[in-house]
Amino acid sequence: MGDKSTTKPAQNSPYVNTDDNVVNFMSDNPLNRLSHQRKDSTWLATTMAKESTRFVLFSNLHPVCIPAESRAHPAKASPSKQQHLLTVTHENIKSYLEEHEPVVVFLGISSQNTSPQGDSGKRSNSTQESSPAWFAVDATAMSLDQLKQFDSRVVLLAVYPGMMRIEPTDAAVYAQARALLAWHDRYRFCATCGCIATVEDAGYKRRCTNDDCRSLQGAHNTCYPRVDPTVIMAVSSVDQSRLLLGRGQKFPRSMWSCLAGFIEPGESIEDACRREVKEESGVCVGQVKYHSSQTWPMPSSLMIGCLAEALTSDITVDKTELDDARWFCREEVQQMMQRRHPQGLYLPPKQAIAHQLVLQWLKTANL
Numbered sequence: 001m002g003d004k005s006t007t008k009p010a011q012n013s014p015y016v017n018t019d020d021n022v023v024n025f026m027s028d029n030p031l032n033r034l035s036h037q038r039k040d041s042t043w044l045a046t047t048m049a050k051e052s053t054r055f056v057l058f059s060n061l062h063p064v065c066i067p068a069e070s071r072a073h074p075a076k077a078s079p080s081k082q083q084h085l086l087t088v089t090h091e092n093i094k095s096y097l098e099e100h101e102p103v104v105v106f107l108g109i110s111s112q113n114t115s116p117q118g119d120s121g122k123r124s125n126s127t128q129e130s131s132p133a134w135f136a137v138d139a140t141a142m143s144l145d146q147l148k149q150f151d152s153r154v155v156l157l158a159v160y161p162g163m164m165r166i167e168p169t170d171a172a173v174y175a176q177a178r179a180l181l182a183w184h185d186r187y188r189f190c191a192t193c194g195c196i197a198t199v200e201d202a203g204y205k206r207r208c209t210n211d212d213c214r215s216l217q218g219a220h221n222t223c224y225p226r227v228d229p230t231v232i233m234a235v236s237s238v239d240q241s242r243l244l245l246g247r248g249q250k251f252p253r254s255m256w257s258c259l260a261g262f263i264e265p266g267e268s269i270e271d272a273c274r275r276e277v278k279e280e281s282g283v284c285v286g287q288v289k290y291h292s293s294q295t296w297p298m299p300s301s302l303m304i305g306c307l308a309e310a311l312t313s314d315i316t317v318d319k320t321e322l323d324d325a326r327w328f329c330r331e332e333v334q335q336m337m338q339r340r341h342p343q344g345l346y347l348p349p350k351q352a353i354a355h356q357l358v359l360q361w362l363k364t365a366n367l
Ligand SMILES: [Zn+2]
Pocket: 190, 191, 192, 193, 194, 195, 208, 209, 210, 213, 214, 215
């Protein structure tokens, strides 16, 4: 979470690779994924049926949520509109699982003595036996009325900005679950031969149903969930006094952010940073340093956050990519960060890695 982000002060350069652990929103997953158990169908079946096991639900990839604190204190709905993932028991969902056979993904077991969000300080033992297991279920076949039978206050959070309202302690679990369910939603057929592929390994693999398929011989990345690396960079001017920001075509009016783009096959992180900035803004970039990363499960990106130094300052905006791009001085960036810019310009919220990259630039840029 942004508030936990820490960095060391700059020394010779405004750009430093910090040795501290930067924890972005949707990071710091409290679950132990227990990947070695994924092939053990007996263990999985037994675990699913345990009374302590929790199931989080998604409908059309929207998380089913309840107001923060309402699970622990039903009478205290949070006025902040923060949301927790709704959890239900096996007993609650048993008939739905039997009737619809939805995609179910094993997320892990609580591994930090406390469950995600959820139990309001209730402690559980750290042993595998006593720690609750967590699963994600595609509950798309449930109507909203059926979901409201679990809790009348349930809401389906929109992708953006709705997911920003998920409590930080639940956010990594949301990201893990949504990324996997989104993969199953998009990859129902074998990428090698086009036949139906079925779910294996507790939701972490799909197996082609064609016995002659090449994907069944050897290891193939088409059988496994994908992660798409994306670079996002805070680009400082040559004299380090200004920051390059852009406006995407679909951004809310007045919001500016760091430039970003997908890494292409056969491309390094550094080369992708330089290419994207050059393509979108015409600015040439020299030094690129890694800052931190953020999973972005819409559907499967990994945002690789970098701090970069420009070599040139002239801007030529690629209007097919961006609505606009320009340099902002330190004072303006501070105003945007604090939402007191005279023209109402602002930056993404603290949950976004772009916010953290800009914050880092503000901490380190020379006046
Ligand atoms: Zn196949």
